[in-house]
Amino acid sequence: MASIAAPEFALSRIEHPGRVAADARTAILGNPGFGTSFSDHMISIDWSEEKGWHDATLGPRQPIPLDPAAAVLHYAQEIFEGLKAYRQVDGGIALFRPEANAARFNKSAERLAMPTLPESLFVDSIRALVDADRDWFPAIEGGSLYLRPFMIATEAFLGVRPAKHYKFLVIASPAGNYFKSGAPAVSIWVSEYTRAAPGGTGAAKCGGNYAASLVPQGEAIARGHDQVVFLDAAEHKWVEELGGMNLYFAFDDGTLLTPALTGTILPGITRDSILTLAREEGLTVEEGRYSIDQWREDAASGRLVETFACGTAAVVTPVGKVSGRDGEFTIGSGGPGQLTQRLKDRLVSIQRGETPDTHGWITRLD
Ligand code: PLP
Numbered sequence: 001m002a003s004i005a006a007p008e009f010a011l012s013r014i015e016h017p018g019r020v021a022a023d024a025r026t027a028i029l030g031n032p033g034f035g036t037s038f039s040d041h042m043i044s045i046d047w048s049e050e051k052g053w054h055d056a057t058l059g060p061r062q063p064i065p066l067d068p069a070a071a072v073l074h075y076a077q078e079i080f081e082g083l084k085a086y087r088q089v090d091g092g093i094a095l096f097r098p099e100a101n102a103a104r105f106n107k108s109a110e111r112l113a114m115p116t117l118p119e120s121l122f123v124d125s126i127r128a129l130v131d132a133d134r135d136w137f138p139a140i141e142g143g144s145l146y147l148r149p150f151m152i153a154t155e156a157f158l159g160v161r162p163a164k165h166y167k168f169l170v171i172a173s174p175a176g177n178y179f180k181s182g183a184p185a186v187s188i189w190v191s192e193y194t195r196a197a198p199g200g201t202g203a204a205k206c207g208g209n210y211a212a213s214l215v216p217q218g219e220a221i222a223r224g225h226d227q228v229v230f231l232d233a234a235e236h237k238w239v240e241e242l243g244g245m246n247l248y249f250a251f252d253d254g255t256l257l258t259p260a261l262t263g264t265i266l267p268g269i270t271r272d273s274i275l276t277l278a279r280e281e282g283l284t285v286e287e288g289r290y291s292i293d294q295w296r297e298d299a300a301s302g303r304l305v306e307t308f309a310c311g312t313a314a315v316v317t318p319v320g321k322v323s324g325r326d327g328e329f330t331i332g333s334g335g336p337g338q339l340t341q342r343l344k345d346r347l348v349s350i351q352r353g354e355t356p357d358t359h360g361w362i363t364r365l366d
């Protein structure tokens with residue numbers, strides 16, 4: 001769908017009538033978990049065929065009025081992003097590669113027949129929200145302010161066609177560890193369900209993909225695992241990704257492999273950043289295919305030394321154990337590996353401004 005450029009980013013500000021009290025906020029920030037608490041404000045911008053993007057506001061976070069016939073409620077025309085604002089070592093605040101999220105958001109929009117958003121509008125609205133909610137950064141190790149930009153079809157219409165009205169919103173949530181267990185390595189379950197088929201929406205970040213992953217993820221949890229891993233839909237053989245993270249495999253000859261972006265895998269920004277950082281570390285990095293049988297065989301022979309998951313929410317998380325219909329296998333010692341830790345440290349130190357940003361990945365707010 002064609003997008004109409006925003007004439008100018010005029011953001012109206014609506015005064016907040018009652019922010020979360022300081023002591024309640026402090027309690028939240030001491031133990032934020034993931035995705036359960038929210039900051040005071042939100043961004044809201046509307047789109048219509050006639051006006052394009054309009055009525056951009058920064059106001060109190062509050063319920064949004066939605067007609068019961070709104071297209072998002074019936075045909076799931078919804079897309080979202082996930083990125084974090086990080087407190088810098090010098091006390092400032094920065095976003096990590098927000099323009100990459102903006103670009104992926106627009107790709108998702110195109111796939112879901114939704115209007116695209118000018119990248120500057122996406123990034124500037126996030127900046128404005130983080131600026132308004134500066135006192136929402138968790139004071140804990142690994143804490144950040146998780147940003148959730150999303151777009152929904154708001155037109156009241158039950159015919160099946162792209163809606164003519166949309167709302168873009170951004171909310172913010174103080175975040176700690178994604179995995180509750182805080183375990184040194186996570187354990188994953190190989191699902192019999194598939195996440196995405198060729199020609200489908202696997203490469204788009206749309207809510208429907210996640211709705212379809214809930215039963216397989218529930219199975220993983222019920223069996224005592226942290227996450228589900230999906231194989232390809234056509235042959236049920238090739239390892240694709242987890243419910244909310246990409247995967248990397250490290251071998252004893254210094255090779256690092258990640259599943260190639262075939263159209264059924266989400267092109268993770270963390271995945272892309274690690275491609276760059278690992279090459280700088282002198283590793284041979286490949287994007288290719290890796291079968292579940294090979295994974296098991298390589299773990300048993302010791303050729304595979306580490307496996308890790310990566311994503312905005314999970315950062316870089318070692319995978320220790322894999323279970324499925326054909327039994328269970330352990331990777332390396334079953335705990336965190338050295339390479340995983342090294343790549344995580346490099347990534348986190350760039351995100352926190354401890355290492356100079358030589359890649360142009362950091363957008364400072366001040
Ligand atoms: N794969 C899926 C299905 C995800 O939901 C995510 C999280 O956004 C990722 C991979 C990792 O993407 P990113 O590194 O951009 O957060």
Ligand code: COI
Pocket residue numbers: 081082083243244245311312313314
């Ligand atoms: C993210 O990492 O931002 C995601 O969207 C993953 C989700 C499972 C929280």
